[in-house]
Amino acid sequence: MTIQQRLKKSFCPARNNPFATEHLRKIRFRYTENSLRMLQDRFLALGSQAAIVGPQGHGKTTLQKELACAMESGQTHWIKLREGDRKIPGELLDDIFSRATPSDLFCIDGAEQLSWWNWKSFLRQLGKEHRCLITSHRKGLLPTLITCKTSVSLLSDIVRELTFPLSESRYRELELIFNKHRGDIRQSLRELYDRCSEGDWSSS
Amino acid sequence: MLEILLPENRSAFEVGELIEVTVSWSLDSPADSVELRLLWNTVGKGDRNLSVEKSWKYDQPMMSDEVTETIRLPEAPYSFSGKLVSLVWAFELIALPGGDSIRREIVISPDAQEIFLHSQRYEDE
Numbered sequence: 295m296t297i298q299q300r301l302k303k304s305f306c307p308a309r310n311n312p313f314a315t316e317h318l319r320k321i322r323f324r325y326t327e328n329s330l331r332m333l334q335d336r337f338l339a340l341g342s343q344a345a346i347v348g349p350q351g352h353g354k355t356t357l358q359k360e361l362a363c364a365m366e367s368g369q370t371h372w373i374k375l376r377e378g379d380r381k382i383p384g385e386l387l388d389d390i391f392s393r394a395t396p397s398d399l400f401c402i403d404g405a406e407q408l409s410w411w412n413w414k415s416f417l418r419q420l421g422k423e424h425r426c427l428i429t430s431h432r433k434g435l436l437p438t439l440i441t442c443k444t445s446v447s448l449l450s451d452i453v454r455e456l457t458f459p460l461s462e463s464r465y466r467e468l469e470l471i472f473n474k475h476r477g478d479i480r481q482s483l484r485e486l487y488d489r490c491s492e493g494d495w496s497s498s
Numbered sequence: 499m500l501e502i503l504l505p506e507n508r509s510a511f512e513v514g515e516l517i518e519v520t521v522s523w524s525l526d527s528p529a530d531s532v533e534l535r536l537l538w539n540t541v542g543k544g545d546r547n548l549s550v551e552k553s554w555k556y557d558q559p560m561m562s563d564e565v566t567e568t569i570r571l572p573e574a575p576y577s578f579s580g581k582l583v584s585l586v587w588a589f590e591l592i593a594l595p596g597g598d599s600i601r602r603e604i605v606i607s608p609d610a611q612e613i614f615l616h617s618q619r620y621e622d623e
Contacts, residue, residue, distance in 0.1 A: 305581060305614075305616045305617070306581070307579035307580070307581075307584055307612075307614070308541055308542035308543070308579055308580060308581060308582055308583050308584040309541045309542075309579055309584035309586055311541075311542065311543075313543075314541050314542055314543065315541075315542065315543065315544060315545060315546060316541055316546055484543070487543050488543075488581075491543075491581035491582070492581070
């Protein structure tokens with residue numbers, strides 16, 4: 295084993311890991327077919343109630359945050375649902391709706407978690423006058439604004455932003471990681487964090 | 499321009515050490531205050547934790563000025579790094595409300611060296 299190969303195996307302190315959370319947070323959504331402006335226009339055309347759809351780790355939440363920031367609104371009410379959250383606590387919703395004005399924007403991240411009954415109940419409270427942007431793994435809850443897709447080139451673009459230009463062999467490795475996680479960029483980046491921490495991912 | 503000067507330009511210190519830190523600024527526009535903060539934060543795979551341990555606020559600062567503070571460094575936590583998380587100490591100088599800032603990371607530990615939770619030896623040793 296050469297010195298370079300041996301060095302590659304040395305451990306990488308978390309503070310030097312290019313895939314640390316603080317770096318991942320700075321990654322922006324990559325607009326391909328649609329620009330931010332086009333999505334804002336489409337949101338208006340859909341009656342200002344729409345869904346960003348796609349599987350886990352496909353950039354839905356990143357896009358939701360960017361759209362919410364870009365859209366002129368009163369207040370933005372964020373509701374983040376986690377695995378198994380079948381209901382939004384009634385007192386929380388009552389409190390939000392009692393304060394909400396028509397210019398406010400409701401953002402629900404992970405709306406597919408809600409049971410059918412609770413989703414319908416939320417829609418009734420929302421009415422037509424409030425704006426609402428949700429993320430969901432499945433279509434049909436609200437008209438689809440965009441379906442998020444990922445690709446190996448998207449992953450490699452992100453990795454290049456975080457680290458360095460990629461050699462061909464590194465690109466092939468990324469392809470394997472991407473396929474292993476079925477296009478989930480978040481999981482792919484977490485695996486890259488682990489590989490980097492073990493010294494298994496360097497510039498060559 | 500904001501600047502933090504550490505004694506002898508060191509960046510590693512023993513816990514509880516008494517040091518003199520000189521901060522200076524030359525502002526482009528008037529600020530409400532300039533603040534020096536001694537803080538630690540975590541970096542790694544999980545969420546970031548942050549704690550401001552001490553701060554010094556200079557209200558209605560002049561456009562250019564220099565201040566020296568005598569600071570007793572904290573006893574804990576120590577600067578450390580593992581694969582999953584690092585704990586990093588830093589001085590930050592911030593002009594408010596604009597938010598212009600500068601950060602100087604330092605090490606604080608019993609022997610003024612970062613503690614590594616894993617061996618850095620090569621794989622075949």
